[in-house]
Amino acid sequence: MSQFxxxxxNAWRRFARLDGLARDTDPRSVLILAAxxxxxxxxxxxFFLAGFGFGMIDARPILNELAYYSGLLVALAAxxxxxxxxxxxxxxxxxxxLPVPPRRLVAAHGAALAAxxGxxxxxxxxxxxxxxxxxDWTGGGILLAVARQAAAVIITASIAFCSVLGLxxxxxxxxxxxxxxxxxxxxxxxxxxxxxxxLLLLTGLSEPDPAxxxxxxxxxxxxxxxxxxxxxxxxxxxxxxxxxxxxxxTHPRGRxxxxxxxxxxxxSTPKAAVARFASITLARCRRQRMVVGAWFALGAGVVxxxxxxxxxxxxxxxxxxxxxxxxxxxxxxxFFLxxxxRNSFAVPVELRANWVFRLGASESGxxxxxxxxxxxxxxxxxxxxxxxxxxWCWPAHVALAQLAFLAVAGAAWIQCLTWNLHTIPFTCxxxxxGANLTYVWPLYALGFxxxxxxxxxxxxxxxxxxxxxxxxxxxMLAALVWSEHHRRGAIRSDYVFEDDPEPAVQTLLRx
Amino acid sequence: MLELRGVAxxxxxxxxxxxxxxxxxxxxICGYLGPNGSGKSTTVQILSGLLQxxxxxxxxxxxxIGDDIESYKRRLGFVPEEARVYRHLSGNEYLELVGGLxxxxxxxxxxxxxxxLEAFGLExxxxxxxxxxxxxxxxxxxxxxxxxxxxxxxxxxxxxxxLDVATVxxxxxxxxxxxxxxxxxxxxxxxxxxxxxxxERVIVVHRGRIVADDLVTNLRSLLALPTxxxxxxxxxxxxxxTRRAAELAALLAGAT
Numbered sequence: 001m002s003q004f005x006x007x008x009x010n011a012w013r014r015f016a017r018l019d020g021l022a023r024d025t026d027p028r029s030v031l032i033l034a035a036x037x038x039x040x041x042x043x044x045x046x047f048f049l050a051g052f053g054f055g056m057i058d059a060r061p062i063l064n065e066l067a068y069y070s071g072l073l074v075a076l077a078a079x080x081x082x083x084x085x086x087x088x089x090x091x092x093x094x095x096x097x098l099p100v101p102p103r104r105l106v107a108a109h110g111a112a113l114a115a116x117x118g119x120x121x122x123x124x125x126x127x128x129x130x131x132x133x134x135x136d137w138t139g140g141g142i143l144l145a146v147a148r149q150a151a152a153v154i155i156t157a158s159i160a161f162c163s164v165l166g167l168x169x170x171x172x173x174x175x176x177x178x179x180x181x182x183x184x185x186x187x188x189x190x191x192x193x194x195x196x197x198x199l200l201l202l203t204g205l206s207e208p209d210p211a212x213x214x215x216x217x218x219x220x221x222x223x224x225x226x227x228x229x230x231x232x233x234x235x236x237x238x239x240x241x242x243x244x245x246x247x248x249x250t251h252p253r254g255r256x257x258x259x260x261x262x263x264x265x266x267x268s269t270p271k272a273a274v275a276r277f278a279s280i281t282l283a284r285c286r287r288q289r290m291v292v293g294a295w296f297a298l299g300a301g302v303v304x305x306x307x308x309x310x311x312x313x314x315x316x317x318x319x320x321x322x323x324x325x326x327x328x329x330x331x332x333x334x335f336f337l338x339x340x341x342r343n344s345f346a347v348p349v350e351l352r353a354n355w356v357f358r359l360g361a362s363e364s365g366x367x368x369x370x371x372x373x374x375x376x377x378x379x380x381x382x383x384x385x386x387x388x389x390x391x392w393c394w395p396a397h398v399a400l401a402q403l404a405f406l407a408v409a410g411a412a413w414i415q416c417l418t419w420n421l422h423t424i425p426f427t428c429x430x431x432x433x434g435a436n437l438t439y440v441w442p443l444y445a446l447g448f449x450x451x452x453x454x455x456x457x458x459x460x461x462x463x464x465x466x467x468x469x470x471x472x473x474x475x476m477l478a479a480l481v482w483s484e485h486h487r488r489g490a491i492r493s494d495y496v497f498e499d500d501p502e503p504a505v506q507t508l509l510r511x
Numbered sequence: 512m513l514e515l516r517g518v519a520x521x522x523x524x525x526x527x528x529x530x531x532x533x534x535x536x537x538x539x540i541c542g543y544l545g546p547n548g549s550g551k552s553t554t555v556q557i558l559s560g561l562l563q564x565x566x567x568x569x570x571x572x573x574x575x576i577g578d579d580i581e582s583y584k585r586r587l588g589f590v591p592e593e594a595r596v597y598r599h600l601s602g603n604e605y606l607e608l609v610g611g612l613x614x615x616x617x618x619x620x621x622x623x624x625x626x627x628l629e630a631f632g633l634e635x636x637x638x639x640x641x642x643x644x645x646x647x648x649x650x651x652x653x654x655x656x657x658x659x660x661x662x663x664x665x666x667x668x669x670x671x672x673x674l675d676v677a678t679v680x681x682x683x684x685x686x687x688x689x690x691x692x693x694x695x696x697x698x699x700x701x702x703x704x705x706x707x708x709x710x711e712r713v714i715v716v717h718r719g720r721i722v723a724d725d726l727v728t729n730l731r732s733l734l735a736l737p738t739x740x741x742x743x744x745x746x747x748x749x750x751x752x753t754r755r756a757a758e759l760a761a762l763l764a765g766a767t
């Protein structure tokens with residue numbers, strides 16, 4: 001096997017270890033799972049289209065949504081897998097003594113990444129590709145119609161990837177390697193939101209026939225040329241920045257400085273120790289932060305989409321509708337933030353280090369309380385941020401009522417999400433929703449969005465009459481107290497831990 | 512007294528540890544020796560309560576540890592074979608986590624952490640991420656974490672792995688001092704010379720079975736062999752090492 005092929009396979013195997021998706025499975029199974037997870041929305045939409053009857057509805061907005069979704073996925077994958085785009089410290093340790101030219105190493109990594117992103121894009125769009133000839137056949141050849149949609153998808157994915165690349169390049173150029181790592185999460189989150197916004201603006205989800213796509217269908221060359229310029233500019237920017245500050249190692253050696261909020265946590269009980277551990281982990285571990293960031297960005301995308309749909313109305317929208325959308329902003333963001341936090345708790349940070357909890361903490365009652373406390377703290381931060389927005393939009397008494405509603409709804413949401421939590425955050429890959437979560441997560445995401453908007457509508461109705469609001473809040477609080485009482489009665493001392501068996505044992509079990 | 516009585520461990524149909532019985536007494540430092548894959552780490556994990564045996568029981572002062580596993584864990588200090596730590600924490604934070612999980616109050620915990628870090632020469636690196644620690648530094652943190660609550664029983668799986676000479680000497684003397692205070696210490700290691708100096712008694716395990724369990728002096732006279740290394744080689748059938756090394760050298764010469 002050629003050296004390039006070996007390096008490509010090595011990088012591909014590393015990409016395929018998507019811990020958030022599945023653990024302890026072979027790369028092929030993970031890829032199949034990825035195909036199912038990422039391809040589900042495409043299949044759902046394809047069936048949705050088929051249900052309405054081919055040709056009965058205008059399929060183009062839905063195809064645009066698929067292009068947008070695959071672009072978002074590519075951006076997310078680029079962020080998550082960023083550190084393996086270029087050879088890292090492990091590669092250095094293993095490959096440096098071997099006669100491997102660095103150029104070939106980088107090329108193999110790049111090719112593997114392109115293959116991964118291409119596979120994700122294909123997963124999302126494969127079902128729609130099959131239906132395009134039936135849905136969007138405007139008189140040309142079938143193959144041409146498929147090629148047009150394929151080109152549109154590839155361009156969207158390229159723009160998404162290059163947006164991430166360009167943003168990182170800018171940050172790298174401005175701040176250097178250490179600076180980029182220090183502000184890494186913020187930049188990555190901002191980048192993702194920017195990508196979502198850019199894609200939403202470009203694809204114009206609310207429009208049945210967005211201008212850029214019509215232009216592309218009539219004459220693909222200008223858009224392709226424009227996309228090419230973006231790609232080239234982003235790559236040049238990255239290469240220039242990387243040349244200036246090419247990272248010598250994955251993790252810069254250094255002390256943990258800065259404000260350490262977890263220091264403020266007092267007490268030396270097992271519960272306090274676990275809470276401190278959870279705070280530190282979320283603050284420092286990239287993968288866990290990215291899960292939260294991705295969910296939050298998804299919420300931001302939903303908010304932006306609803307805002308854009310209002311802005312794109314040909315007639316001025318009703319005041320009530322604007323109010324409902326404005327009220328929904330903190331609710332949607334809170335819903336997605338809390339769901340993201342709950343999801344991140346199930347991404348283990350270091351399974352092989354969990355023995356320390358098994359030796360020290362299993363007797364100590366409600367250790368999962370640390371998860372609830374952490375979610376509460378993040379909700380409080382969101383409430384503070386939302387306070388500025390609500391006081392700016394509404395009179396003080398309405399704003400206060402809204403914040404109270406948000407706090408109670410958030411607490412109820414935390415209660416629901418952690419009802420059956422019997423694990424210490426970041427120590428176990430157990431997910432709420434059981435083993436089928438991998439397959440049904442799109443429904444969850446859809447449910448959160450719809451639920452948050454429905455809640456906003458209900459809140460608007462409550463705000464019309466103060467008495468209604470007071471009664472509703474009182475009922476919700478009573479339900480919370482009752483549920484907490486029952487939850488405490490069901491606290492178990494046998495926490496679920498995961499541990500990697502010894503390498504020798506793993507070999508035996510496989511045998 | 513900590514006792515293993517008829518303990519066996521199997522994975523599926525494959526038994527990696529056969530009926531194993533031995534006892535560890537107060538004030539004793541016991542070496543648990545064996546080649547790679549002989550079942551040392553399995554035994555150690557069963558003793559630490561991290562692994563359930565397929566058969567048999569572990570008893571502490573005549574009572575199965577499973578009867579009150581929490582109380583047993585409180586009295587236990589453990590160092591795993593590999594330096595498995597949460598690498599995103601600093602050394603200080605990791606020890607605070609372990610201390611907190613063991614319920615040690617801050618007034619006791621902080622000076623103890625400081626003292627241990629100073630003793631192991633890590634005070635200047637205490638706030639550095641464990642990911643940036645060398646293997647030996649991480650091993651020191653694990654040792655510090657195991658000693659933090661002054662445990663009655665110490666189970667140590669290759670505790671000297673990666674340590675510098677000065678720390679090995681320090682730890683050796685520390686173990687002797689702890690044993691003199693009535694602590695029970697069981698440790699595995701591959702450094703036979705070191706084990707000979709540290710342990711009065713050794714247990715040799717080979718292919719999941721105990722092949723010797725006696726004082727080092729008794730084994731020497733019994734087998735008429737001068738060193739623990741020679742005894743180990745004899746008991747674990749590591750014969751013809753010189754011949755095999757010569758064959759390997761010839762093979763490598765052929766490869767070039």
